[in-house]
Structures are given as C-alpha cells and as structure tokens.
Amino acid sequence: MFTNIPVPTKEDWQVLKEAVMQDGLYHQNRMAVAxxxxxxxxxxxxxxxxxxxxxxxxxxxxxxxxxxxxxxxxxxxxxxxxxSAYDMDMRKVIDIYAAAQEHVDQGMSLTLFMRSTIPAGIYDWKNGRTDKMTTRDLNILRNYAHKKGIKSIYYIRTFTDDQQEVGSNECESCVI
Structure with a gap:
C-alpha cells in the first residue's frame, strides 16, 4: 500500500518537532474562535x-x-x-476581530449590531448627533472591516426603534 510513498521516520518527526518549537505553525488556528x-x-x-x-x-x-x-x-x-453590542462603536468590535483574524485561517462569524436610530456620539461621521442608520453607515463599517483584514461579515443585525431585532434578510438597508 505504501510502495513509493515515503513514510516519516522517528528522526523525521524529531526534525519536525524542533522546527515547530523554533518557528511555530503556519496553520495552527484553522477554525473560528468558539x-x-x-x-x-x-x-x-x-x-x-x-x-x-x-x-x-x-x-x-x-x-x-x-x-x-x-x-x-x-x-x-x-x-x-x-x-449591549447595539450601544457600542462597531469599529471596536472589528478591531478585536481583526487582531484575531491574523491568527485564524478561515473567516470568523463577525456580526455587526446597529440601532435603526444611532445614538449620539457613537460614530464621528454622524457629527455627534442622533441619526437614522443608513446604507452609508453600513458601507463605512464594511470598508473599515475590509481595510482591517476581516474576511467576511457574517450578519448585520438591527435593533429597531420599536424594540424589535431585525436580521439581514429583513433589513431593507442591509440587503442593498
């Protein structure tokens, strides 16, 4: 069965062990963080x-x-x-995921949480005022995530003014 297939020897494994101890593993974290x-x-x-x-x-x-x-x-x-995730600047969450993404080979389940009315002071481009969430806001965050090395955004969830949570399949501005 193993004809013409090199089978690692004990010495081969020792060389590999020493190389890993010196240099680490390139693909050591293949799975998303659970x-x-x-x-x-x-x-x-x-x-x-x-x-x-x-x-x-x-x-x-x-x-x-x-x-x-x-x-x-x-x-x-x-x-x-x-x-609540809905009450924080999503760029901070993106920064955390970007730091972890450098060490994980697959994309991670990054979800953006936004209120349909964004509270004052969370995002500097809103000029300190309370304002409705728009596709511009989502694009700014998506572009920021891309520049930080995020492989994908898994979900965008919106908390509406009537206290309902809306997933990306129901959010008009999310599906554009």
Whole structure:
C-alpha cells in the first residue's frame, strides 16, 4: 500500500518537532474562535470575542418558544459592567476581530449590531448627533472591516426603534 510513498521516520518527526518549537505553525488556528451564538448560551458564557447582545437576551426557539438568557454572572452588582453590542462603536468590535483574524485561517462569524436610530456620539461621521442608520453607515463599517483584514461579515443585525431585532434578510438597508 505504501510502495513509493515515503513514510516519516522517528528522526523525521524529531526534525519536525524542533522546527515547530523554533518557528511555530503556519496553520495552527484553522477554525473560528468558539463559542459563537447559540453555543455560548448552552455553555453559560459569552459569545467568544463578541460583546453581549443584551443583558438579558430573548430568543425564540422553534419547539419550545421564548427563552431568556441573562449574561453570565449578571447581578445587580455587575449590571453596570455589561454593555449591549447595539450601544457600542462597531469599529471596536472589528478591531478585536481583526487582531484575531491574523491568527485564524478561515473567516470568523463577525456580526455587526446597529440601532435603526444611532445614538449620539457613537460614530464621528454622524457629527455627534442622533441619526437614522443608513446604507452609508453600513458601507463605512464594511470598508473599515475590509481595510482591517476581516474576511467576511457574517450578519448585520438591527435593533429597531420599536424594540424589535431585525436580521439581514429583513433589513431593507442591509440587503442593498
């Protein structure tokens, strides 16, 4: 079966070990950083590199209905330390993912979280005012992510003014 196929010897493995110890592995992190999304709820942890979506997230499970997931270790004392992804500058999240992306071969599940009305002061191009989210805002963030080396943006989720969460398939400005 192995005719004309070189089989590594013990010495070959020793040489490889020494090379790895000296230089490391080029493809050492082939997989995305877990957990993401639903897996994090099962494990009672946050979703890897991503900020929490809400202090208490409401999820609709198809077979059992609504389930509420509080952020890990959420209490009255820890409440001020938790900030929703919808209330932060997504460039900071992109920066974190970009730093990790250098060490991961595949694209990671980067999701952008935006409010349909962007609060004042989050994005400098809004000139400090509260304003509706537009395709321009999304393009600025997508271009920023591209320049930072992000391979793909997995989802764009919008929190609407009537307190509903909208995924990219339902968001008019996201599908343009």
């Amino acid at each position: 957990p993401n999304g639903s897996i994090s709820y099962i494990n009672d942890t946050t979703a890897s590199l991503h900020p929490i979506i809400n202090r208490i997230e409401e999820r609709q499970e198809s077979k059992i209905g609504k389930i509420y997931y509080p952020a890990p270790y959420l209490s009255n004392d820890t409440m001020p330390y938790y900030k």
